[in-house]
Each structure stands twice: as C-alpha cells, then as structure tokens.
Amino acid sequence: MSELLPWLRVIQRRRSRLLVGAGLILLTLLSGLGLLALSGWFITATAVTGLLLAAGIQASLDIYTPGGGIRGFAVTRTVARYLERLYNHDTVLQLLADVRIQLFRGLARQSYRHLRSLRGADWLNRLTTDLDAMDSLYLRLIAPTALALLVSVGLVLVAWWLVSPLLALALAVLLAAGFLVATVLLHLRTGDHAAAIMVQQADLRAATIEHLEGQAELRAAGLLPQQQQALSARGDDYMAGQVVVDTRTAWHQALAGVLVNLAALTALVLGLQQMAAGAITGPVAVILPLALLGLVEVYGQLPEAFGRLGATVTSAARLNRDSGPLVPGSGSGRERAGDSNDRVQTGICLRNADIGPAGLEPVLKGLTLTLEAGDWLGIVGRSGSGKSSLADALAGCAPLAAGQREGVPAARVAYLTQQTTLLDDTLRANLVPDGRPVSDETLWRVLELVGLGERIAASRGRLDTWLGAYGSKLSGGEARRVALARVLLHPADLVILDEPFTGLDRATRERICQQLPAWLEGRTVVVLAHDEDALVPVRQVIHLDQR
Amino acid sequence: MEAVESRPDAGASAEAPLAGLTPRRWLAGLAVVGQRQIRLTILAGTLAGLATIAQMGLLAWLVHQTVIVETPLSQLMAVMAALVLMIVLRGALLGLQGRFAASSSRAIRGAVRRQLLATWQQAGPGRLQGESAATLASEWLDQVEALHGYFARFLPQMMLCVLVPLAILAVAAWLDWLAALLLLFSAPLIPLFMALVGMGAKKVNQQHFQVIGRLSGQFLDKVRALTTLQLFGGVERATDILAARSEEYRDVTMKTLRVAFLSSAVLEFFSSVAIAVVAIYIGFGLLGYISFGPSDSLTLFSGLWILLLAPEFFQPLRQLAQHYHDRAAALGASAQLMDRLQSAPTTTPPSSTLAAHPDRIELHSVTLRYEDRGPVLNRLSLSLPRGGCVALVGPSGGGKSSLLHVLAGFLPPDGGTVSVFGEAPGHRPFGWLGQSPFLLQGSWADNLRLVAPAATEADMQQALARVGLGDLPGQRAAGLDSPVSEQGSGLSGGQARRLSLARIFLADYPLVLLDEPTAGLDADSQTVIIEALAALKAEGRTLVLATHHDSLLALADRCLHVEGGDVRDV
Structure with a gap:
C-alpha cells in the first residue's frame, strides 16, 4: 500500500478543496438520511396523534416545524448534490493535471538511458491505464471511505445519546463488520487477483501483438490454428480472473448491505424495547432505523473501489518505478x-x-x-x-x-x-x-x-x-x-x-x-x-x- | 478452357450480416450470446427488489404493531424472523445478480474475441499489414473490455429500472392510490426521466472523455519527446505548457458541466420532493386533515410502508444514471469493432485443383484484384518445377508480394486455380520470410523450436551457424536458453531476419517463399542470407523470392517481371 503514498501526497496538496468537496458530499448524505428519518418520525407521530384524536383525547402536534424540516432536507439534498458534483468534478480535473505534471517531472529527472528503455506504444498505453487509476483515487476511494466512517461513527453516537449504550455497542459491532467486509476484507480477498489481472493483461497484449506480427510465418508453418486457440484460452483465463474479482466484489457488497440492514433492524427492535419501557416515544424509536437504511447506499459504493485496490496499487507501483527516485551512479537527468x-x-x-x-x-x-x-x-x-x-x-x-x-x-x-x-x-x-x-x-x-x-x-x-x-x-x-x-x-x-x-x-x-x-x-x-x-x-x- | 470463377468484391455487399447495423443493434445482437445469464441477472435483481418491498412492509408492520396496537415485542418474534430472512434473501439475490452479470459479460466478450481472431485469419497477413499490431491488439483487448460494463451493468439495469418501480407502484396503489399517484406524478413517466438522465450523462461523459483524451494526448506527446526535451533543455517549458493547457481544458469543461449536471440534479430533486410530498400527505392523512380520497383508511403500517418504498422507487433509476458511461463506452467501442469485423472478406472454399501436377506449382488463369484498383494479377498462368528458384522482380506495388501471398494461400484469388505440388496452397507447411520477421519474446531455443519442436541443441546450433549467428547465443550467459532480446537492446533487423531464416533450416519445408529477404540490411547480413539461400537451393528446396537485389537474382533459375497484372520472363 505504501506504493500509493507519493500519489496521496500529490492529492493532499489540494487539502482545502478536498475538505470542502467532502463536506458537500457529507451534506448531501446527511440531508438524505435526515429526510428519511424525519419523515419516518413525522408519520409515526401523526399516526399516534391521529389515534388519540380519533379516540376523542385532546392532543396536538406541531406540524409546521417537521414539515418545514422535511421540505428543507429535500431542497438541501438537491442543491448539495448539484454543488457537490460540480465542485468535485472540478477538483478531479485539477488532480488529473497535478498527477500528470508530477509524473512528467519525475520522468524528466530520469536518466536518458532509462527513458530510452521506456519507449513504445505499449508503454504509453500502460501509462494511460495507470494514470486513470490515480485520477479516481480521491473521488472513488478516499472520499467515500472517509465519509462512510464519519457517518457511521456519528450514527453510533446518536444511538448512544438517543436510545441506549447497548444499541450503540450493537451498532458499532455490526457497522464495523459491514465496513470491514466492504473494504479491508474484500481487498484481502481480491488484491492478489486484481494485481495478477494487470500483469496478465500486459502479457496478453504482448502475446496478441506477437500473434499478429507472426501471422504470416505462423500460418506458413501451419501453426496458426493452435496459436489462435492458445490465445483464446489465455483471453479466457484473463476473464476468469476478472469474474473472480467481480463476483467477490458483488458478494461483499451484498454482505455489507445485509449487515447494515441488520443494524437497522437491531436499532428498531432495541428502540421499540426502550419505547415499551417508556424511555423514548414511538416516533423517536423510528428515527435511527430509517437513517441506517439510508446508510446502505453509502456502504454500497465502497466495494467497487476496494475490489480494484490491488490493481490500483499495481498501477501506482509501476508509475513509481518509471518515475521513481534517481539511481545513484546511473547518470541523472x-x-x-x-x-x-x-x-x-x-x-x-x-x-x-x-x-x-x-x-x-x-x-x-x-x-x-x-x-x-x-x-x-x-x-x-x-x-x-x-x-x-x-x-x-x-x-x-x-x-x-x-x-x-x-x-x-x-x-x-x-x-x-x-x-x-x-x-x-x-x-x-x-x-x-x-x-x-x-x-x-x-x-x-x-x-x-x-x-x-x-x-x-x-x-x-x-x-x-x-x-x-x-x-x-x-x-x-x-x-x-x-x-x-x-x-x-x-x-x-x-x-x-x-x-x-x-x-x-x-x-x-x-x-x-x-x-x-x-x-x-x-x-x-x-x-x-x-x-x-x-x-x-x-x-x-x-x-x-x-x- | 475458360473457367474463370467470379466472386463478388471482397468485403462489400457479400458480408451482409454486419452491414447497415447500428452499434446499438449490434450490441443487442451480442446479448443473445449471454442471454440466459442476462435473464438470470435481471431475474435476481427483480427478486431482490421484491424482497426489498417485503422487508419494508415487515418493518412497517413491526412498527405499527408495537406503536399503535401496542403488541409486546415478544409476540412478534415471527415478524422479526421473517425480516431477518428477507434481509438475508435480498443480500443473496444481489450477490447472485453480480455473479450472473460477471459471467454473462465474460461469455459475450469471449465470443467477440473469437470473432476478431477469425476476422484476422480471414483477412490474412497481406491485408493486416496495413494496420499496426498494437492497434489491432488494443481492439482485441481494450475495446472488447469496454463492452463489459454495458452487459454486466447497464443492460440489466435498463430492465430493472422498469420492473422494480412498477412493482413498487403496484404495492403503493394497493395501499393508497393517491400516494401511488403522487409517486407516479413525481416521476413524470420514467422514459422521460431516462431520456433526461441520458442526455445529461451523455454530455458529461463526452466532455469528460474528450478532455481526458486531449490532456492525455498532450501529455503522451511530451513524454514521447522527453529525451529530446532533455537534450535541448525544454523540460521546464513543456511542464508549463502542460499545466496551462490543463487549466484551459478544465475551464471549458466546467462551463458545460454546470448545465449538464442539472439533469442529475433534476433526478435528485424529484426523488427528494417525492419523499417529502408523500411524507407530508401521509402525515396529514393520518391526522385526518385530508377529507377526500383514500386517506381515511391510511394506517401507520400502510403509511410507513409507502414512505419506505419511496426512495427504493427512484433507486434503480439513479443506478442507471451511474452506469450510463458504460453505455457510451460500449457504443464507442462497438463502432470500432464493427468496422474491423466488417473488413474481413468472405472466405471462398479453396477452388478445386483439377489435374494438378504433384511436382509443380501451377497457376491457371489466376486473377486477383483489390477493391479500389485494377487487377493486380490478370489471368496469370504459370508452371514452376519442384526444386527450382524463381525470382520475382518489378516495381514496388507491381504485384510481387500479392503473387507470393497467392502462392502462400494467404489471399484466395478472385478467379482461376492455384496448386502447389498437387495440393491447395497453404495446405502443407512451408517456409516464409518477410521483411518484418517474427520473434517470440522468449529464448533462442523457444524461437527455433516453434517450427521444429523436436530439434536438439546441436540441430539448433547448426542452424544458427548456417545463418552466421552461431556465436551470438554463446555471448549470453544461458546460451540458447537466454532471451533473444534483453532490456534496452534487441537484435538488429538483419540478425532478426537471420534468426527467422535459421528456422527454415530446422524445419524440412519443400517450399520457401521470401519477400524482399535482403531489403534494408547491412552488407554482412546480406551476404549471409544469400549464402544461406544458396544452401537451401542446393538441398533441393523450391524457392520463390521477390527482390530488387542483383546478387539474389544470380541465384535464380528463372526471373519473372511482375507489373500491372502481367508477368513475363526476363
């Protein structure tokens, strides 16, 4: 993972932009969760009040504050989403240029001989792929991960304050498990495969070019059909590796979803228990579960980035090797x-x-x-x-x-x-x-x-x-x-x-x-x-x- | 006997299956290959949607029972168990959806790759020479890869974003038709939404890729020229240009994005407003403030269920928007792939070789034409004996290479018959030496054993000695097992061609075809190759070579001038 460090350093030079961008994403997320949670509270509260009114009991409910809140969340979510996309896209474009300039400077410091060894369409092709991986580092990997953590911790604290320490503990366990499944554990299970796919892809490209350049001689020698079959088989192998990564990513995403859903269920059941004990009202018991249901989507974004992390690290390692530190004695720029x-x-x-x-x-x-x-x-x-x-x-x-x-x-x-x-x-x-x-x-x-x-x-x-x-x-x-x-x-x-x-x-x-x-x-x-x-x-x- | 078979022009009307097809249609056609898996993907996704509906219903029921009916939780164990079951079921179905999606895409990509391989073979080395191998390989790898997202994500999601919202709408209508109407109203017809999403996403996508493309172009150009920039002190200036250009591109892009992102904001707005309106309608209904419609019968159960379904109603659509770039990427790739697949000529079965002589190469009235030119070979008849050496001369572009390709069986003639020692051309292995020799990225032994798997070390050493490369592997540490090209240095052009020639010595080919075997080589390599060819001739092999080179002509028994469709003795 240390391979990513030089690139993270490039990215974090725009720290204030990253923070503002992440803040906007957070605002979007919280508005979404708030909208659902407040709506749930409102409906439950009106149902309870409606029941009392129907039974002829005096009851009143301030409908204007929550109504305004619901409308407010709806508007904030829309506006924050728009601003977030615009602002972060701008950031990504800036990072895109930063990453390229950084790499260019690094390459320019390399010895003439090292650079000569890097020539060729093949290498340029690879460079493009590797750079793409660095471009999406912030928006796909860092920001969603940090925000998922932040929101999870926030919800655990809310659970402590609103319901009970027991619920906070249960949520902490379930959400931590979900987080690990969506991130670290997935990386552990796909990292090697994803890295191997990168190597396989380069080999496959070389083999394909070989096959094409040798077509006349292979065909003359009667070897073309078997070479074609061999190439097809290698292509299938390559895809088999991808299927492993994709399938595992899908299962981890599903499992993380199950864990967050179970967290929502736990929050509901423990909340309803507290309600039965008279510690909280019914409408309050509904708030947390609904917010947690909204969290499923936040966790759902993580596996895709972590399933590819192995490949991303490989890309970073290759870029580091190309533009890496000067080798003493081999002649500097x-x-x-x-x-x-x-x-x-x-x-x-x-x-x-x-x-x-x-x-x-x-x-x-x-x-x-x-x-x-x-x-x-x-x-x-x-x-x-x-x-x-x-x-x-x-x-x-x-x-x-x-x-x-x-x-x-x-x-x-x-x-x-x-x-x-x-x-x-x-x-x-x-x-x-x-x-x-x-x-x-x-x-x-x-x-x-x-x-x-x-x-x-x-x-x-x-x-x-x-x-x-x-x-x-x-x-x-x-x-x-x-x-x-x-x-x-x-x-x-x-x-x-x-x-x-x-x-x-x-x-x-x-x-x-x-x-x-x-x-x-x-x-x-x-x-x-x-x-x-x-x-x-x-x-x-x-x-x-x-x- | 005038028996010229005529054949429609290669690649034009005959290759109908792809002609006139739009990329979208082509993609739809490809989906048939992975149809079963795609259907399973959609099925799993739809069932996951139904499980979600059930889960939300059970949640609402649990809240209703405890808050309104005040049933103790201990009596609701069955509901909780069912909830857990639904949650797990939904997870399992989503996992399966991912699994099926991955394998459908794999089947389809595999099929396209095999089609491309077949196309390359049909086109033959002659037609492929115009394309860089790197471009073709990139089509085979990267462009085919670009189809993945379309089949694994976009296509199933297209169906899901119709099926799942419809199911949700049906449940909502059953619970409270007015609430369902509100949902429907907030999404003024899903197709319209999709078009909106599509337009915006398309623009963002195009912009994004255009900018990345230009930026990469600038960047790659500078990287390509980096050694030159180093030599002339231009690195600093190039860096500044790179930074300035990036800034320009960013400026332009952001202007368009300000408008383009509005479409996703609209989607977000409608889904937020829908939730808000539904929540307020249900709340007021529960309070009894609404005196019309079905709101009398609303309960906490039905109200909460509708509320919980509202975000799920929009979720598939939002996912579709996220996958939209998959579609654009696939459409771009398919345009390129279709061009390639169309470029292959139809294969005609090898024409029958009537009364072919087992010891001669015979051409009867052979005609060959390329699409936009006159005939390269015009009713050519030739008879060459086994063991002879024939040189083809004439201006470049005159048809020497084409004739070699016909003899090799790489190009089927448009008319006439060809037979090589009584068999169809290319039926038996033969030797081929072109201007760009074929080297494997492997050891010397790998390269030699390619055509003669049983060759011994001594055989290989001997073959190398005959082309004047005997001492080269010896300079390397691992001898014949050392790699042919090491980092920073490959073989020179002449050495590579000689290695290729060494293969012909190892394999016992009766026929050897050579296209300009000495062009562009230094004097040493030329001498070695000419001597080696003389040795091959002395072994009784039949040689046909296209050349400009005088000392090679001396080797030939017969010299043919090829030009403008005609062939005559010189």
Missing part, C-alpha cells in the same frame, strides 16, 4: 549532468572506455579517443557496431561501462539522435524547445541551410506552423531536417550528428554539407553514419568495424 565540470573545455576525450547497451557485454572495449577543440571526426560502423551507444557516450547521455569521459560538459553538447522526434507544437517551439529568445532571422537562416526555407515560407503559419499529429504533416526527410536545424541552433561546443541524412536525397545532402562548415565554425563536431557516403566532409574518419 542530462540537463543537470556535468555541472561539476566548471573548467570550460571544448574538446572531448574518452579514455579506455567500454561502451555498449545497458546490461549487455560492451560492444566497444578499451576505446580511447581524443578530439581537440574544433576538430571534426567521422565515425563509420554498420548497425550493431555500437555506433549509437558511442554517440550516447560522447554526448554524456549514457554512463560508460568502464573508463572516463572528459571535456565538454553534457549540457554544452548538441546531439542529433538517430531517431527523429518532433513535438506536437509549432515549428518555432520545435526549433527552440527551451523557449530561449532566438531572432526570426536566425531561424530563417538555419531553415534555409537545411533546405526547408521555401517549404516553410509557403506554409500558412510560417514559423508558427503547427507540426505533429494535429498540424501539418512533414515527410520523413523534412522532419529529419527540422531535427537537424534544432541541433544547429542549440548553443553548444560539441555537436554530435548520428546519421544526419536519413531520408534525404543526394542533392539536399550535398547542399547542407557545403554550408555546414561555415555554420559550425570553431565547434567540435562528431558525425556518425553507416558508411562514408552518409558523412559530412570531415578531416578524419574512424571505422568501428575494423578496429
């Missing part, structure tokens, strides 16, 4: 990396470095490489030769398995990664993601350099053209050039370009190559590519394969 290096150096040096993907044998061993300030170096290697790992290491994004990196601090490196990523934002924001002021003239010059000047000048929004899913679509080559322009605009001493010309035709490539030296005058440059054709003209080339 790049924006802060290398701050300790106060000596201004514009050269770069790797000494005896072992480099490779995380968790595997280094692909490059004992590499020593020195670049003086202003040097241009080309590195050529086929896929799998450790080229991109070397680029990461030079950029200071990934820790070395062994050896040292000295020279330009990571914050002074402009790095064009092999993968092109554009933001769903304007062209300007894509060129200058940190929003530092850059003149339009400079932006146009760099767009001209990468050969996008005309294309952008002809577009409607020009520099503020919206790129990404909702904006104008760029071709792969155009997107690559925007990414290149972004790197060229970044104030840096060391520029690393990993496969800069993916998707560009020869003419464009040559044009860019001609202008690069002037633009990058005085900076240290490393270009990596799969063969020499794809390089920028450099003074020196290293072939990784021949080392």
